[in-house]
Amino acid sequence: MMETSVIIPTYQRTSDLQRCLEGLSKQYHVPDEVIIVVRDTDKETINFLKEYKTSLLIKETLVTSPGQVAALNTGLGASSGEFICILDDDTFPHPQWLKRIIAVFRSSEQVGGVGGRDWVIHESKTENGRREIVGKIQWFGRVIGNHHLGHGDPRDVDVLKGANMSFRRKAIEGLSFDERLLGKGAQVHNDMAFSLSVKRRGWRLVYDPDIAVDHFPAQRFDLDKRDMFNKEAYYNGVYNETLIMFDFMQKPFQRVICVMWWILIGTKHRPGLLQFFRLLVMKPNNQLVKRFTINLRTRFKANYLRKKLIRSLTQ
Missing domain, CATH: 1.20.1280 (Monooxygenase)
Structure with missing residues (x-):
């Protein structure tokens, strides 16, 4: 079995994808395989991958159904690694990203999922801040994210963020991303649903701010336009x-x-x-x-x- 698989769902964002792949190629610990999940109608990305030259082992995997859930489940099915890492295509992983992920998994056999900080960058402005509470669900139902603002030591959490999350294969065996979720693109909260499924099995989820990526929120091609109400x-x-x-x-x-x-x-x-x-x-x-x-x-x-x-x- 390979040690690490990286899954990147992507759709019509080739410049973002290229930046993400360049970040992976500069890792202190290079992934054993990179699975890029592409919609079968996305000719732009398919043609880009045909021409793209890299030292990474890239596995292009086609998906016929729209939405992130279908893409992620396709990626899981194509992966071979002991540790399965998921990145958004509009992220740039810091050089120590994968090395740190492996270290946290190796620190305890009870760790089933690992995530980190995504430094959100709008053009040239970075969202700065420091939050102690990250990825928690309070007893009365309030969900606290703050993954892009967490700092300090690694800590156990309830929820990991989809832009930067990884799982131990053993912890997610038989699991899939929830196909009941609505949406034809991002299908928001699919990361929360998956995280809680792993948590319910008794595995620990760990958030480490040093497992960092830069996150450049890119254009979406569905109803959810981020800053526009729909x-x-x-x-x-x-x-x-x-x-x-x-x-x-x-x-x-x-x-x-x-x-x-x-x-x-x-x-x-x-x-x-x-x-x-x-x-x-x-x-x-x-x-x-x-x-x-x-x-x-x-x-x-x-x-x-x-x-x-x-x-x-x-x-």
């Missing part, structure tokens, strides 16, 4: 999060508390009643109203559909 993309994100959290919270009282928090409080981006009125006083706008109404309706709809699916599978 009603359907927003709905998909709320739906996916609700589905995942209700799977994660096994006990009924946990789900009740989570729903109450979503309804009564919420967050800035997914406001409940308290956040809605707070933000309404600060800066009233139509987008806030849309977020509030979609958020509440989708929470209940996602839970209803989830229960319906479970009933159909158990009959």
Whole structure:
């Protein structure tokens, strides 16, 4: 078995992909194989890979279905490494990235997943900051990310970020990325769903800020345009999060508390009643109203559909 596989799903972002591959070729510990998952209709990337010269062992793998979930599952199926690393194509791994990943895995056989900091760069400006809490789900259902701002020593987390996450093959044997998630592109929160699946098996997930990549958020070719509000993309994100959290919270009282928090409080981006009125006083706008109404309706709809699916599978 190979030691390391790196999976890069990509779609029509050849300049970003080239930068990512250049970062991999400069690693202190070069990966044994790099699996690039390409949509079969993406002629631009297919032609780029035919011409691209590199010392890396590249395995081009085609996927026929749209969306990141299908691409990641295809990549998992094509991988051979003991440690399977996943990168976004718009990242640039620092030279010690893979060496550090291997070191953390080797530090304990209980470590099933490893992630690190992605330094987000907009043009020439880097998002700076320092956060102690990274990748945690609080008892009442609030999800804390902060993977791009974490600092300090390695620590156990609940969730790894898809732009920069790795898994031990033994820990993910038989697992796949959740095909129930909505979206035709990014399918947001697929990384959270996968991380929690590994965590439920009893494996540790470790976040180490020194496992670093530069992250240049690139153009998306689906409804989710990052900084532009889209009603359907927003709905998909709320739906996916609700589905995942209700799977994660096994006990009924946990789900009740989570729903109450979503309804009564919420967050800035997914406001409940308290956040809605707070933000309404600060800066009233139509987008806030849309977020509030979609958020509440989708929470209940996602839970209803989830229960319906479970009933159909158990009959």
